[in-house]
Amino acid sequence: MKDNQIYITYGKDAAAMATELMNAVDLASMIGSRTRSIALKPNLITSSTPDHGAVTHTEIVTAVIEYLQDHGFADIRIIESSWVGDSTRRAFAVNGYPNISEKYNVPLVDVKDDAYERRTAAGITMEISRQALETDFLINLPVLKGHCQTLMTCALKNMKGILSDRSKRLFHTLGLHKPIAALNSIRKPDFVLVDNINGDLDFEEGGTPVYTYRMLAGTDPVLMDSFCAEQIGFDISDIPYIGLAEKMGVGRSDLSKLETIELKDAICLPSKSTGRARRLERYTDAESACSACYANLINALARMDENGTLRNLEGRRVCIGQSFRGREGKIGVGNCTRSFDNTVKGCPPSANAIREMLENLT
Numbered sequence: 485m486k487d488n489q490i491y492i493t494y495g496k497d498a499a500a501m502a503t504e505l506m507n508a509v510d511l512a513s514m515i516g517s518r519t520r521s522i523a524l525k526p527n528l529i530t531s532s533t534p535d536h537g538a539v540t541h542t543e544i545v546t547a548v549i550e551y552l553q554d555h556g557f558a559d560i561r562i563i564e565s566s567w568v569g570d571s572t573r574r575a576f577a578v579n580g581y582p583n584i585s586e587k588y589n590v591p592l593v594d595v596k597d598d599a600y601e602r603r604t605a606a607g608i609t610m611e612i613s614r615q616a617l618e619t620d621f622l623i624n625l626p627v628l629k630g631h632c633q634t635l636m637t638c639a640l641k642n643m644k645g646i647l648s649d650r651s652k653r654l655f656h657t658l659g660l661h662k663p664i665a666a667l668n669s670i671r672k673p674d675f676v677l678v679d680n681i682n683g684d685l686d687f688e689e690g691g692t693p694v695y696t697y698r699m700l701a702g703t704d705p706v707l708m709d710s711f712c713a714e715q716i717g718f719d720i721s722d723i724p725y726i727g728l729a730e731k732m733g734v735g736r737s738d739l740s741k742l743e744t745i746e747l748k749d750a751i752c753l754p755s756k757s758t759g760r761a762r763r764l765e766r767y768t769d770a771e772s773a774c775s776a777c778y779a780n781l782i783n784a785l786a787r788m789d790e791n792g793t794l795r796n797l798e799g800r801r802v803c804i805g806q807s808f809r810g811r812e813g814k815i816g817v818g819n820c821t822r823s824f825d826n827t828v829k830g831c832p833p834s835a836n837a838i839r840e841m842l843e844n845l846t
């Protein structure tokens with residue numbers, strides 16, 4: 485695949501979606517020689533399970549291992565470090581990684597116990613897992629979700645799990661953005677498979693999963709994060725580490741050059757919103773809405789809630805869903821509401837495009 489491409493699929497079966505994407509991009513050819521070492525870097529920030537919206541679905545990790553072994557790769561390991569104060573071993577155990585390790589003969593590397601190398605970029609010296617640095621091909625398996633400090637976490641920020649705890653603390657002292665960009669300028673992922681099944685609305689620890697049932701694949705972590713930022717309702721400039729990473733040569737953020745390849749259409753499943761997402765549903769009128777479209781609308785409403793523009797919608801509801809095809813109305817989202825007075829095109833449209841349309845309603 486080309487660096488300016490992002491492959492996208494939708495579905496409920498995370499393993500099947502991951503396999504579909506790896507086949508579509510021909511990941512095996514991308515890696516090359518079967519003797520190369522490969523590291524899988526999931527997001528196991530806490531000892532929670534994927535249904536909370538914080539950690540990578542375990543089926544994705546298993547699907548990647550099976551794909552790699554089916555294609556003749558043998559030197560595979562899983563590397564991760566939970567956030568400071570939590571135990572990676574516990575996160576591994578809660579999500580069944582010891583069984584995966586045994587079944588597939590794939591070592592688990594708790595980065596908290598690894599040897600580190602000190603590296604410096606942009607004037608920041610950090611301790612990075614030696615195994616992460618030495619591996620030939622690093623596959624990043626982030627969750628696309630909100631973050632209480634950086635607003636969003638996805639490909640670039642997930643790399644923080646290859647640091648020592650001491651360096652993670654330093655990153656927070658330095659405000660996260662510049663260090664995250666610097667880290668990726670030293671060790672960026674070679675391939676990114678984004679778990680966008682049900683990432684959290686606004687908090688990296690989960691608790692308010694938003695069911696999108698989507699997965700994305702790409703090679704440029706800057707482009708991936710730029711696209712994903714817009715998908716959950718942010719301008720790229722809202723997430724400073726994206727622009728900083730671009731300036732440090734990690735990748736490109738120009739979405740005008742992006743080519744998206746959708747392997748399947750969005751799927752339509754009943755909403756499972758909870759908490760804050762549930763409260764935002766009172767601004768919606770959904771009938772047969774695809775899950776990704778609806779999730780993007782909920783993300784757009786959340787961003788408006790955060791920036792104070794949600795009051796623009798008081799007393800109004802936003803129509804969304806396939807039942808609105810061919811119907812007229814006031815405010816709608818997506819191609820299904822193309823006949824409405826106010827609408828935003830897309831199938832699905834990004835949360836950022838939805839937010840801009842809703843904020844400019846008169």
Ligand code: SF4
Binds near residue numbers: 806817
């Ligand atoms: S525009 Fe309609 S068909 Fe397209 S994703 Fe939204 S609800 Fe589904």
